[in-house]
Amino acid sequence: MHKPRPSRLTRIVPAAIAAVAALSLFGGVAAAAASPADASHETAGGALAAAASTPPPADVKGKTFTIGTDTTFAPFEFRSGGDLKGIDMDLIRSIAKLEGFSVNIKSLGFDAALQALQSNQVDGVIAGMSITDERKQIFDFSDPYFDSGIQMAVAKSNNDITSYKDLKGKTVAVKRGSEGEAFANSIKNKYHFTVKPLDQSATMYDDVKAGNSVAVFDDYPVLAYGIRQNNGLKAVTAKERGSSYGFAVNKGQNQELLAAFNTGLAELKANGQYQKILDRYLKAPDEAAPNSSFFALLANSFPALMKGLGLTMLATVLSLIFALIIGIVFGFFKVGSSLVLRGIATTYVAIFRGTPLLVQAFFFYFGLPQLTGVPIDVLTAGILTLSLNAGAYMTEIIRGGIQSIDPGQLEAARSLGLGYVTSMRRVVIPQAVKVMTPTFINQFVITLKDTSLLAVIGFAELTYQGQQIYASNFRTGETLLIVAALYFIVIMLLTQLSNLLDRKFNK
């Protein structure tokens, strides 16, 4: 019965989370419902055991513990150059080293990590998790290792707003459903400002930099990390009331690990290493370090973007090949005489043209594995989605192309004694292909652009890479310009090439 912090919506749009949540509803609810009962069952024994075993036994030494964490919740855990970094990661690793145990970190996602802990698949969870009364009923928490809270920030160049009083008549950006929003709403009448809820941190910061809002209320660590990354803001108030984050183990279990964490944390605080770790991620840059130049950004982001572009092209080409095969089969079903086959093709086209591509992507990535029990990787799901989607359009392109050819052409061929297949192959199809080529090129461009929608299921194509880049450097505008320019250049080149081939072969 954990309350997920709303502020952890990072790159995936809320719809994606809603989709996962909805699809995992049965499993999730069942597990969550069952656990408190189990936990309370064990509470007495567990608590006794814990009480009896203080001071901590030294038996963590040499052991390996599996620790669950979130996928991306900067600055607590996030991937950088393939490695998991962040305050949580540095803390748990330093403590492990100090106390002589090893950790095997599993980046599972917040909800999944908590479920894994409940089912004992991991020994502990460190995931920027607030210590709440609800959670305390299921888990045992360490001493708080971080105090969060809401802070206000404004654009770096703004010297007019220094306190809540200056907000009168202005607009303030908050993250939808977050503690920051709750806090802003609690004081908006007192200070007479308007609250504007947005979905992502990066969007909020851009809103402030663009001048649409004058200030933002966000979690102190998230905000401090952004400022450290030169997101163009500065903090102007002290941190407000807030929750504390703790390391958790399952109720009554792994008490020696919990004790070792507490001991290690105290030692890190005493020797100054704790502060060093926090400063690494949260300390404001001493003097406003200017943003690197646009060309430095371009150079830095280029390798990742090229990797993304490669995947975009791979997904486009593979999808179009499959779509073409699907389109040929179903296109011929549609012009053929069999009512059954025509019905099948019509139904297929109706379904895939009649539903949004985004919903199809969610279905194949999140839904299908739930129905079949077979997990599906993101590349397969992405290509499956695009192939079936583009296949529906291809079917219609091919049907339309064939039907646009005068029936007299087929009759003339048949009257010469040529069979149906030969007549189609030599007479109808060559003419239909010529008619269809511009529409094919069009579909090619559409599918290439549609691959960007797969970013929402975490398919690491060009748009996704762009999002990853501006999620960490906060240079949204410039990064998106680069991404857009890459799409534009590739599409221009491919369109020119296609037209050239069209002119050459379809004289």
Next chain:
Amino acid sequence: MSTIHVKGLTKSFGGNDVLKGIDLDVADGEVVCVIGPSGSGKSTLLRCLNKLEEISGGSVVIDDFDLTDPKVDLNQVRQRIGMVFQHFNLFPHMSAIENIMLAPVELKKQTKAEARQSALQLLTRVGLEEKADARPASLSGGQKQRVAIARSLAMNPGIMLFDEATSALDPEMVGEVLQVIKDLAREGMTMVVVTHEMGFAREVSDRVVFMADGVICEEGTPEQIFSHPEQPRLQDFLAKVL
């Protein structure tokens, strides 16, 4: 020996009876012209003769092949029958000579070289040898129809069907096409010619068939049909078109 025997042929589209029992025999080398008002079923009759239309009832026998027999290889029979359409139906993505060579090469009746040789001869026959490599789009209507006739002759058929072969042509081009058809007639081709050119019908045919409302209303020699029509409907029709 190329012959056509049609017995009790009926054809309906949905509930619409278009042919209501046609009996027609065409002897080897005979030229039959079919005339009649629009919608009387002339094209439908012609298209039943090579089964471009499914036959609803009765029988059509080409040489020894009964088209209503499911065991008959239609593609084989169709090679014995050339068909010329009102709108030419040339293949626009092929040159004139490729249009003609397509069937012999695809059906493996000739090698490419042989097919080219005979195609050139056919083009010469219709007076278009210099247009061999031209695309249909660059030909005049009369030239297109002459290429189409050459194409329909490529499989060396014994029977030719013409469906208003000159109706889509500008008047000054009608003559050149009719001349080609006349030449074929003189060479002894068995032909069924649907036409609105009464003068031509009178000149070229051995027999004229007048169709109205899906039946053969009257038939006879050109002399009988054009000079001594008996049925009032035929008299009406001739009064209108002559």
